[in-house]
Amino acid sequence: MLCNICHKNTATIHIQEIVGSEKKTLHLCQECATKKAQEDSSFQALNLAEVLYNISNQLNPEKKEDTAADQEHSGIFCSTCGWDYASFRKTGRLGCPDCYQAFYETLKSAIGAMHRGTTHTGKHPGAFHGAMPENAPADKGILRRELEKLQNSLNIAVANEEFERAAVLRDKINELKEQLKGEDHADKA
C-alpha cells in the first residue's frame, strides 16, 4: 500500500484518527509520518480555561497552589447574574457584562497576559438611540469604579484606625490614579 500523503513510498505506519464522529485510518510512510507528527504537535487544542488559570498562577507566584487560589476566589460571584467562581473556572467564560466587575481582581493578570495591553484604545459604540434598559449603570470604566471602591474601603479603614490596611489601600489607589492619568493622556493625544 502506498502512503496516503506522498503516494510514492510504501506505507509502514498506520494511524487511527477520529475526525468528528468518524474513525479514519491513515497509512503513511516513515518520512511523511514524522513530518505530520512534527507539524501537528505544535497545534494541539488547548482548554482555554486551563490556560487562563495557569497564566494567572504563573504571574502570581504566591498563588501557585491551585487549592490556595481556589480558596481565595471560591467565594466570588456576580451579584447581577449569579455566575460564580466555579463556573468561571470550568468554562473560562463569564456570565454577564457585570461579571467583569465582580471578577476583575481574579482576571486582571490573565487579561494582561492574553492581550498586548490592558486598556481599550479602539472604537466606541456609536450613539445609541433606543431606550436604555433599566438598571444599566452609567459607564465610567472599570478602573474608575475600582477606584471608588478602594476609596470607600480606605475611608472605612481610617475610621477603624486600621492603618496597615489603609497604607496598602493608599498605594493601590495611587497606582490606579497613575494608570488613569496615563489613560486620560492617551485620550487627549
Added chain:
Amino acid sequence: MRTKPEQLIDSPLSWLADSGPDDDIALSTRIRLARNFSATPFPIAGNQEALMRVRNLALEAIRESDSMLDPMEFDLPALNDVEKQLLLERRLISREMLNPNQAACLVADKDESLAAMINEEDHLRIQALRPGFQLYPVWDRINQFDDALSRKIPYAFDAHLGFLTSCPSNLGTGMRASVMLHLPGLAMSGQIAAVKQATGKLGLAVRGFYGEGSENFGNLYQISNQSTLGESEKQIIDRLSSIVTQIIIHEKKSRSFLFENKQSYLLNHVGRAYGILRHGYMISSEEALNSLSALRLGVDMGMFSSVDIHTVNELFINVQPSHLQLRAGKELSSEERDTERATLIRETLKAKRGR
C-alpha cells in the same frame, strides 16, 4: 426571508468565486466582531426568555440597518445536522453553533459576504468577507454594519475594557481579522514551520482552513490576530497586513525558486495531482484537498489554460461532506462520499476543458 440551507449549494460564494487583490495566494479576507447587549446575561448563562428577547431585538436591528441586500435567516434549532454542517463548511457559523441553544439564529446576505450569528458564545458575532487580500475594505464594511447596529442595540461596553465579551480573550475591540493564504511554495520548500513560529512570536495565530487540527490539509492557512485589547482596530489590522504582505512575498519567492531550480519535481507534483483529480473514481477528503492545492499552484503558474483559480477555490468548499450529501439529496457513507467527491471534481474539471 426563510431559506432552506440546501438552496445554498448552487449559489457561488462571492468571497471565493470573485476576483480580489493578490488572489493567487490570498483566497479571502474575513473580519468578525463580538458584541453583547448591556445588562443581559451572556448566552452561556442566559435563560431562554432573555435569549429570545436578544434574538428578536437583534433580528429587528439587523433588518432595520438595511445593511444586507437580500438577507436570509436560519433558526439553528430547526436545522438537522447535515444542514448545520453545511453552514459551517461555508464559514457562516462556528463549530459552537453545531450545538445551538434554543434562540440561536443566523442572518446572512444572499452573497454570503456579510453575516450575523445571534446567541453563539456572544449575543452577536458579525462578520464580513471578501475575496483576496483586502483588510481595509472588509473593515469598512463591518465597521459600518456595527455602527448601524449600535444605534439600535445598547452594547455592553466599558471605557477601560472596551466591548465586554463572554470570554476575556475577545475583550476590547472584540475583533478577529484573518486572511486565508494558500502556501504550497513555502510548504514544499519546508518553511511552513518557520513561518508559523515567526508569526506566533508576532502575536498572530496560524490555523488550518478547516479549523483546529487541519493544518496540513490543502496548504491553506488562516493568519489572524490573537490579542484584541490594548491596540486599536487599525493598529491590529496594520500589523496583520504587514505580516501577511511579508508571507505573500516569501511564498512568491519560494514558488519561483522551485520553478527555476526544481522544475521537474514541481511539474511532477502538479501533474500527478491533476491525474488523480481528473481520472480518479474515489477520493478521500484529505487527498482531494491536497491535490486541489497542487492544481491551484499549477493554475497560478499557467500550466492549465482551461481551469481558473476560482473554480479550484469553489471546489475547496464543495468537496466537503455536507455539500456532497445535500447535493446527492441523501446521507452518504464515507465510501459513498469518496465516490461522489471524485465525480464532482471530474465533472467540474471536464466541463472546464470542454469550453
